[in-house]
Amino acid sequence: MDNKKILIVEDDPDVRKGLHLRLKANNYDTVFAADAFSSMVEARKHMPDLIILDLGLPAGDGFVVMERLQSVPALSVIPVIVVSARAGVANQARALKAGAKAFLEKPVDNAELLAVIRKTLGELAPPEDAPVHDLGSV
């Protein structure tokens, strides 16, 4: 079976790389975008199965990206998981209203992120798992 493809929209190069390595270890393919504009370009080009979206981005924030995705029928079906340093129930509510399937706060625990990805992709049995380290809830 082909690996699922995930578009990572994140402007911090280190965080982007860290996410990529963790997802690769869990048998996901990744593509990248670092700003609001290129996220649309990459989404059209690769038609990913899922988008991991940061909220604070150059050239329009994550909410703008979600709005644009929603306006294109072919892209509006791609599930979005928001992973952001912007905490708070207000941001969470706004993101979910804008169409996000889940809202996670940075730094997000590896196990939690992978569980949410699997649920969102409808993968009931977990793929062959790399061990994850539990950061615990604080």
Next chain:
Amino acid sequence: MKEKPLQVLLVEDNAGDARLLREMFRAEGPGSFELTHLARMSEAVAHLVRGGVDVILLDMGLPDAHGLDTVRLAHAAAPDVPIIVITGLDDESLAAGAMKEGAQDYLIKGQIENRGLPRALRHAIERHRMHSETDLIRTNQLQFKDEFLSHVSHELRSPLTAIYQFVTLLVDGLAGEVNIEQHEYLGIVLSNVKQLQSMINDLLEVTSIQAGKLMIEPQRTSSSEAITYTVDTLQGAAIAKGITLSFDIEKPLPSVWADPTRVRQILIILVDNALKFTPENGEVKVKAHILEKDPSFLVFEISDSGCGISPDMTERIFERLYQASDPASAGRQGLGLGLYICKELVARQGGKIWATSVAGNGSVFSFTLPVFSLSSLIAPALRKDDRAESPVTLIVTEIGSKTGWLSENVRTEHSHWVRDVLRHCLHSELDVLLPKMGQSGAAELFFIVAIADVIGGKAITKRIQEKLDASEDIRKAGLTHSTSYRSIATIKRSAGQSRDEFLEMVTNQIQESMNEEISSRMVVNGQ
């Protein structure tokens, strides 16, 4: 440039006094003051509301207002205009009261010198201006500090994320094999990441407290679940320090009216604190019971066998940024925000928090939260018109997902607007939309207690169905909905029954019906 004349409003009903004051202004020469004289408070208020007055000269005995009321009225009509009150010789205490109400200065009738009056006016205006500026600066500074803290906390999260990601990649062996010593060191890095993360969360929490943005959503919350969750979460840390962590709760413990996330947060901070100040082989215990003095509150107690707190410190420890300065407790202390956050969270949920301690003999941290009471929620509807006979109908709206799975996030978010829709379908005085009544399987359940008969219940149900059918949000989010009603037979208050007994009886019947609704769905949903 020549300055504009100062606009003075003189409010004085005594014609003689007014003339005297007018004379004093005249002596100042034209162009420096313009005097408007009114004799009644009502006229003065109307004049002030129109604006343009620089200073008010106010007599405190007017035909339509007297004493401090005159100051209050003038201040309310024009909060930015300085007030000087004019009082009689024996009224200095009244003058002092006026200053407390916001007056800038006072003049005593018969003791006003010619040149003294204009000087007093100019001083009052100047003092008032400086005061307003200081206030503005202070407000701006506070706002700047909060925005700065919030910004910094956010910015700290990205590098922290990168550190976490790469350390866990190493720990998990995804970048090659790690030997035992390296593994141990990476574990130390991770526990420090966790500490930093919790400090950043505290900072963000405090900035939202300061900005009045703390989110608290009270609902029926299981107190025993909150306690067991906390003890389970921190058991690892306790074992690592060689401390016995346990709980001891009365059964059955009533639910509280509070936000479950916030209750867990308070307990975690307090138990974590207790562990921090308790030496090896010590003991930390969580207890909860009904408050003896007032059974409408539940009291939680976290006791430790640590170093204790000196009696004069038991209040100060809840202050923002307070740090324990005990040389015996070595190591890092954190930011000193935890207890402050607890105090705010408890207070915002209607409770109290305090600490008692015998120095050297451990401390007990206690906080109260209101006990959840269904009867107090429905009492207002039943008490309307002092009903002795009430047809009661229970309406249940069930929101589910086409995929059969509602994530916790989705639940929270959709609950908000579903509640809004439901509220619009109800009679605000006769129908009560209950808060979340606990877990309800794969679907989210909303309960409405309507003081209505079957026909009324049916009408409300139909209204809700139509509204939800028409909802864009339901369609877009791929949700399903259904609403049903069940009549709870008309409940009559018997002759000898008190209001409270009657209320309790109605409440019990509603609770029973609600339990049946919940359990029947659990079976359907295979729970």
